[in-house]
Amino acid sequence: MKHILESDLALFAFGPDAVSPARRAEIEAHVATCHDCQASLDFFVVAEGDLKDDDTWEQALGSETRTSLLAYGAQVATEDSEAEELLRPFIENPIQAAWTSLSTRRRYRTGGVVRKLSAAAHSVCESDPLVALTLAETAVAVAESLADDLYPAQAVHQLRGTAWKERANAQMLLGQFPEAHGSLDHAERAYRRVTHNALGLSMVALVRAAVMYEQQRLDDAMVIAQRAELGFSHLGDDKRRMDARFLRASILFEAGAAGDAATLFQEVIDYGQQIRSPLWEARGSYALANAEIDLGRLSDAAMHFHRALVTFRAIGPDPDRIATEWGIARVVLQSGRLPEAIRRLKDVAADYEKGGMVTDAALVGLDIVEALLALGRTSEITKLAQHLFSVFRKAGMLTGALSAMAYMKDAAAQARLTQHDVGKIRTFLRRAARQPALKFAPPHG
Numbered sequence: 001m002k003h004i005l006e007s008d009l010a011l012f013a014f015g016p017d018a019v020s021p022a023r024r025a026e027i028e029a030h031v032a033t034c035h036d037c038q039a040s041l042d043f044f045v046v047a048e049g050d051l052k053d054d055d056t057w058e059q060a061l062g063s064e065t066r067t068s069l070l071a072y073g074a075q076v077a078t079e080d081s082e083a084e085e086l087l088r089p090f091i092e093n094p095i096q097a098a099w100t101s102l103s104t105r106r107r108y109r110t111g112g113v114v115r116k117l118s119a120a121a122h123s124v125c126e127s128d129p130l131v132a133l134t135l136a137e138t139a140v141a142v143a144e145s146l147a148d149d150l151y152p153a154q155a156v157h158q159l160r161g162t163a164w165k166e167r168a169n170a171q172m173l174l175g176q177f178p179e180a181h182g183s184l185d186h187a188e189r190a191y192r193r194v195t196h197n198a199l200g201l202s203m204v205a206l207v208r209a210a211v212m213y214e215q216q217r218l219d220d221a222m223v224i225a226q227r228a229e230l231g232f233s234h235l236g237d238d239k240r241r242m243d244a245r246f247l248r249a250s251i252l253f254e255a256g257a258a259g260d261a262a263t264l265f266q267e268v269i270d271y272g273q274q275i276r277s278p279l280w281e282a283r284g285s286y287a288l289a290n291a292e293i294d295l296g297r298l299s300d301a302a303m304h305f306h307r308a309l310v311t312f313r314a315i316g317p318d319p320d321r322i323a324t325e326w327g328i329a330r331v332v333l334q335s336g337r338l339p340e341a342i343r344r345l346k347d348v349a350a351d352y353e354k355g356g357m358v359t360d361a362a363l364v365g366l367d368i369v370e371a372l373l374a375l376g377r378t379s380e381i382t383k384l385a386q387h388l389f390s391v392f393r394k395a396g397m398l399t400g401a402l403s404a405m406a407y408m409k410d411a412a413a414q415a416r417l418t419q420h421d422v423g424k425i426r427t428f429l430r431r432a433a434r435q436p437a438l439k440f441a442p443p444h445g
Contacts, residue, residue, distance in 0.1 A: 004030055023077065075151075079112025087116050091135070102138055104145075111151060114143045114159045121166040129173035136170050139163035140186075154194045161190035161200045165207060172211045175436050180211045202231030206244050213247065214434045218255045222248060242271050242280070249287065258294035265291060282311035286324050293330060302331045322351045326364055338371045345371070358395045359433045362388050362405065366426045369408070370419060378415055385409035400440035401432050407442050 004027055086108060102108050117139035125132040143160040150156050164187035171180035184204050191200030205228035212221035229244035249264035265288035272280025289304035305327045312321035329344035345368045352361035365388050372381050389405040404425050411417040424443040432438045 076111065079110045080115060081112075083110065083112035083116040087113065087120075091116075091120050102142070109142055109145050111146070111155065111159050114139050114146075114163055117142065118159075118162045118166050121170060125166070125169050125173060129170045133167065133170035133174065136163060136167035140167055157190045157193040158200065161187045161194070161204070164190060165200075165204060168207050168211070172207070172214060175214075175434050177211055177215050177434075181208070184208050184211070198231055198235055199237065202228050202235065202237075202240070205231065206240065206247065209244075209247055209251075213251055213254070216254075216431075216434075218251050222251050225251060238271070238275075242268060246283070246287070253287070253291055253294075258291040262288055262291040262295065278311045278315065282308040282320070282324075286312075286320065286327065289324075289327055289331075293327075293334060298331050298335055302328065305331065319355065319357065322348060322355070322357075323360075325351075326360075329364075330367065333367060333371060338375055342368055342371050353391060356395070358391050359401065359429060361391060362401070362429055363426060366422050366429070369412075369417075369422050373417070373419055373422070378412060378417075381412040381417065382409065385412050399432065399436055400438050401429055403440040404428055404432075407440065 090102070117135050121132040121135035121139065124135070140160070140163045143156070143163045146156050146159070148156055164183045168180040168183035168187065171177075171183060184207060188201065188204045191197045191204060194200060205224050209221045209225035209228060212218075212224060215221075225244050225248045229241055229248065232238075232241035232244060245264055246268050249261045249268070252258075252264065253261035265284050268284030269281050269288065272278070272282075272284055285304040285308040289301040289308065292298070292301035292304060305324055309321065309324045309328070312318075312324055325344070326348045329341055329348055332344055333341035345364050349361045349364040349368070352358070352364060365384055368384060369381050372378070372384070385405060385408045389402065389409050392402045392405050408417060408421070408425055411421060421443045428438070428440055432440075
């Protein structure tokens with residue numbers, strides 16, 4: 001779903017006259033069905049008194065505060081409309097070489113272009129982080145080319161902070177962790193030059209905590225995630241506060257504290273019910289189910305997975321639907337129904353392969369291998385290992401992951417593969433998904 005720009009939501013909250021009638025109708029229709037944008041709008045409505053307070057704006061805009069703000073709002077609307085037209089051919093083909101020189105062309109050096117590029121990067125980040133990185137890096141280049149005083153109220157620094165933050169998001173998903181921290185440093189410096197910077201700094205903290213989580217720096221990640229959650233709480237931004245709480249729960253789960261994580265995941269479900277958001281409920285239910293597996297409560301895990309699956313099957317996203325079906329298969333596996341588990345796991349692996357998610361397909365394959373080992377069906381393991389090796393090679397993943405698949409294939413063929421080996425390979429693949437340059441060291445020698 002394409003979301004409304006936060007700049008438009010802020011202007012709409014200030015007063016409907018600040019946006020065009022067409023844009024006003026679009027915003028009203030969108031927030032009626034999008035809980036995320038409604039939450040952002042609610043935040044700006046709460047802040048409406050501050051936005052209309054002369055003390056907030058007079059230093060940057062002069063004494064004619066309301067007139068100046070509305071004039072700036074009209075300028076933003078015009079720039080965003082122009083950016084939509086200017087960038088359409090580029091966003092439809094985001095890998096073309098023209099991106100590299102776009103920031104040097106005068107007509108593209110506007111805040112509207114930065115906002116459009118940053119929003120586009122955000123919208124595709126999870127599905128295609130490489131494209132998101134291209135978009136965000138172009139947004140950064142344009143934002144940095146703008147004069148510091150081009151807009152009132154330090155708005156240029158706000159634009160820069162957002163562009164750098166989106167760059168960090170994409171870098172995190174690509175496993176470029178040192179680079180992501182560098183981008184977040186830039187974002188933080190930009191936001192600190194904005195008078196009212198609590199929201200920007202809290203968002204930087206949330207992304208930084210996520211990067212640390214991916215790096216397995218769990219103690220550091222928890223401290224920063226708590227800082228982000230506190231910042232959003234003070235701002236009254238419940239949606240982002242729950243994002244931070246969900247991250248804290250994920251950190252606890254990764255650290256082996258499944259019980260504590262389960263408590264927070266239940267709070268996420270409760271929040272979803274409170275705001276009537278099926279996606280939030282499904283997201284929390286899926287995560288809670290994984291915690292329940294670790295706690296040995298398989299019937300509870302199955303119940304929560306099935307609740308999540310109803311939503312993901314109905315409205316997606318498809319990767320979450322596949323992951324939930326994988327979770328149900330894991331429950332079946334843990335309960336000892338190995339042939340049924342193998343059947344379910346093969347279906348999940350096929351879905352992952354079809355979607356090009358080869359690392360997830362391999363991890364599902366390792367669950368199948370464990371079941372086949374328990375059943376003594378070693379010849380099938382050799383065939384599966386060969387298949388996974390071919391999948392990785394066909395995907396062009398000439399990394400440690402390919403070496404891990406080659407090791408498993410040879411060990412299975414020689415009937416010396418153990419459950420311990422499978423566990424080591426699983427741990428490596430999970431780490432390699434975050435760190436593509438990681439080298440595989442065979443468990444034996």
